[in-house]
Amino acid sequence: MTDEPARVLLPRDFFDRPVVDVAPDLLGRTLVRHTPDGPIELRLTEVEAYDGESDPGSHAYRGRTARNATMFGPPGHAYVYFIYGMWFSINLVCGPEGKASAVLLRAGEILTGTSLAAGRRPKARSTNELAKGPARLAAALDIDRSLDGTDVCTTGATPISILHGTPAPRDRVRNGPRTGVGGDGADHPWRYWIDGDPTVSPYRPHTPRRRTATAT
DNA sequence: CAGCGGATATTCT
DNA sequence: GAATATCCGCTGA
Numbered sequence: 001m002t003d004e005p006a007r008v009l010l011p012r013d014f015f016d017r018p019v020v021d022v023a024p025d026l027l028g029r030t031l032v033r034h035t036p037d038g039p040i041e042l043r044l045t046e047v048e049a050y051d052g053e054s055d056p057g058s059h060a061y062r063g064r065t066a067r068n069a070t071m072f073g074p075p076g077h078a079y080v081y082f083i084y085g086m087w088f089s090i091n092l093v094c095g096p097e098g099k100a101s102a103v104l105l106r107a108g109e110i111l112t113g114t115s116l117a118a119g120r121r122p123k124a125r126s127t128n129e130l131a132k133g134p135a136r137l138a139a140a141l142d143i144d145r146s147l148d149g150t151d152v153c154t155t156g157a158t159p160i161s162i163l164h165g166t167p168a169p170r171d172r173v174r175n176g177p178r179t180g181v182g183g184d185g186a187d188h189p190w191r192y193w194i195d196g197d198p199t200v201s202p203y204r205p206h207t208p209r210r211r212t213a214t215a216t
Numbered sequence: 217c218a219g220c221g222g223a224t225a226t227t228c229t
Numbered sequence: 230g231a232a233t234a235t236c237c238g239c240t241g242a
Binding site (some may be wrong): 020048050058059081083084085086087089091106122131133134136139178179180181182185199204206208 | 230231232233234236237238
């Protein structure tokens, strides 16, 4: 007799909904990353929604490319991309096939496999920092482009799956502008997080990056 | 915590 | 060439 949350996979239907419905519903759920050295479990505390059809902030807004092809595929799969020349981020594809919407996983609390995650994040100074931010989350869970397209809803062997976990109470969920999104995409308050959770990343407004080192 | 600059793949111009 | 769904190391509170 325990308060152990049900260890049940989220069904594919969970992801086959409008992305703004799926995103807040993911908070509190458990992501399981099966590595060769053992499992790492993460409780999701912060996410952002991206809708390819209406959203200038979405990678898919300007159509399909080699990088974003997975976003156009069936729901319940991982879209992993490489950004800023050195980091990976993981999204979960939502909506029907062809719609190109996805939820960016921005932060979470490491539940098990903490030493494995810490080994991937040697610079982190506290356990709360291990997955505080999308690139940090991917690094802690050893996620890279080789996992792009992974089915997270299969009952078979898979490197990543999403368990039902314990959904965050709706009165603890907050939403606001997305971190680092500029232009017209800044209008959508599609960042969702669990209020007061110590693993949520600080909000950073969009700041256009300075020029690359000037060629001499 | 806030602010700053640097590192760099992918995409569009 | 320029922008982008970022993080790190530094400085200062």
